[in-house]
Amino acid sequence: MILGISGGIAAYKSVEILRRLQRTGADVVPVVTEAGRKFVAPMALESLTGRRVSSSLWNDTDPIPHTSLGQRADLILVAPATADLIARYRAGLASDLLAATLLASRAPVLLCPAMHTEMWEHPATQENIDVLQGRGVHVLEPAEGSLAGGDMGIGRMREPAEIVEKAQQILLSDSPLTDLADAARRMEGVRVLVTAGGTRESIDPVRFIGNRSSGKMGHAIAAEAARRGAAVVLVTASDARTPAGIEVIRVQTAAEMEKEVLSRFADSDVVFMAAAVADFRPRVEAGSKIKKSDGPPLLELEPTPDILARLGEEKASQFVVGFAAETDDLVENAKAKLERKKIDLIVANDVSAADSGFEVDTNRAVLLWRAGEVEDLPLALKSEIAAAIVERVAGALED
Numbered sequence: 001m002i003l004g005i006s007g008g009i010a011a012y013k014s015v016e017i018l019r020r021l022q023r024t025g026a027d028v029v030p031v032v033t034e035a036g037r038k039f040v041a042p043m044a045l046e047s048l049t050g051r052r053v054s055s056s057l058w059n060d061t062d063p064i065p066h067t068s069l070g071q072r073a074d075l076i077l078v079a080p081a082t083a084d085l086i087a088r089y090r091a092g093l094a095s096d097l098l099a100a101t102l103l104a105s106r107a108p109v110l111l112c113p114a115m116h117t118e119m120w121e122h123p124a125t126q127e128n129i130d131v132l133q134g135r136g137v138h139v140l141e142p143a144e145g146s147l148a149g150g151d152m153g154i155g156r157m158r159e160p161a162e163i164v165e166k167a168q169q170i171l172l173s174d175s176p177l178t179d180l181a182d183a184a185r186r187m188e189g190v191r192v193l194v195t196a197g198g199t200r201e202s203i204d205p206v207r208f209i210g211n212r213s214s215g216k217m218g219h220a221i222a223a224e225a226a227r228r229g230a231a232v233v234l235v236t237a238s239d240a241r242t243p244a245g246i247e248v249i250r251v252q253t254a255a256e257m258e259k260e261v262l263s264r265f266a267d268s269d270v271v272f273m274a275a276a277v278a279d280f281r282p283r284v285e286a287g288s289k290i291k292k293s294d295g296p297p298l299l300e301l302e303p304t305p306d307i308l309a310r311l312g313e314e315k316a317s318q319f320v321v322g323f324a325a326e327t328d329d330l331v332e333n334a335k336a337k338l339e340r341k342k343i344d345l346i347v348a349n350d351v352s353a354a355d356s357g358f359e360v361d362t363n364r365a366v367l368l369w370r371a372g373e374v375e376d377l378p379l380a381l382k383s384e385i386a387a388a389i390v391e392r393v394a395g396a397l398e399d
């Protein structure tokens with residue numbers, strides 16, 4: 001594994017990251033930029049790894065370090081990743097050893113950005129991150145907290161424990177499912193509609209009924225389909241980052257989602273209904289904020305439109321994929337839903353486990369096909385699960 005360290009204050013944490021990685025049994029090769037050397041002493045990294053710390057393309061004993069390092073790596077973790085390094089990587093520059101290593105590698109990459117809020121929020125950095133994520137690069141987005149110079153805000157690098165856990169998840173999930181992603185079936189000319197996120201049903205102007213869906217799974221599916229060349233429309237109720245290169249329509253309620261989905265259904269070849277659409281909504285939305293002093297209101301609920309069932313009814317040649325989040329009797333409940341909604345495939349996931357389902361970055365799923373086939377997808381990153389699902393659906397379209 002390569003630990004890339006670029007020139008930000010957070011580089012002081014990279015020694016701890018290195019130690020933690022070593023404790024997991026990883027063989028870590030540090031590659032530090034010239035700016036990075038100003039923040040972390042190469043001697044510390046050399047003592048811990050027993051290797052020379054490389055920075056330059058020119059003064060290494062290995063005649064071709066810029067390609068050999070990246071080719072041998074099972075993962076390239078960059079922590080911290082500066083705004084400049086991220087820009088170089090996005091642009092495909094190979095002007096220093098770390099940037100060249102990133103460019104000359106097919107290994108999975110995990111970037112852990114760290115920078116001041118203004119640099120992180122700058123459209124240039126945000127666009128660079130979007131593009132890199134669209135290429136399959138993993139990004140552990142910075143957290144909010146105190147930054148160098150006493151400022152507060154978003155931009156603080158994630159803690160070493162979290163970074164190492166994420167790196168392990170990537171290595172773990174980089175086995176059977178990534179093989180599929182490598183063998184990616186292309187989807188040029190396929191029109192894909194994806195829904196994502198949990199809808200919000202208003203009680204009054206400030207309160208709503210919602211659910212725990214983060215939208216990450218749906219966004220990962222949209223990114224994966226776009227990566228394979230599909231024309232993707234994402235109807236999302238989530239604030240999660242939207243992948244580059246796709247049309248994004250933001251909605252709040254089940255009714256808004258229904259309207260957007262139905263108006264695009266006829267022009268779609270595949271629909272992934274990954275959104276967690278509310279089943280009930282308040283019958284009446286109060287026009288002004290309900291006062292606490294009036295006591296708890298009695299909410300009368302009514303069912304929301306069943307978008308998936310509607311698609312099942314109206315479907316012509318479209319391939320419709322539903323998602324079932326269950327806490328018990330996963331397969332039985334999902335099978336019943338597949339029949340009831342008359343769709344082609346159900347992706348069922350157990351949302352009662354801590355490492356799958358809502359809010360987390362990992363998931364495990366069971367695929368139930370109309371013809372009766374059932375397949376387990378083991379615990380993996382949502383992006384990897386998305387790759388496996390999209391790969392199989394692309395295969396079904398070819399058949």
Ligand SMILES: Cc1cc2nc3c(=O)[nH]c(=O)nc-3n(C[C@H](O)[C@H](O)[C@H](O)COP(=O)(O)O)c2cc1C
Pocket residue numbers: 005006007008009010033034035036081082083084085114115116119
């Ligand atoms: C004291 C100091 C702290 C810095 N901290 C950061 C930082 O946290 N994040 C960042 O993106 N750049 C930071 N920079 C700017 C980078 O060091 C600079 O852009 C450099 O060219 C990055 O080189 P590299 O990407 O090759 O490591 C800092 C600069 C200085 C002088």
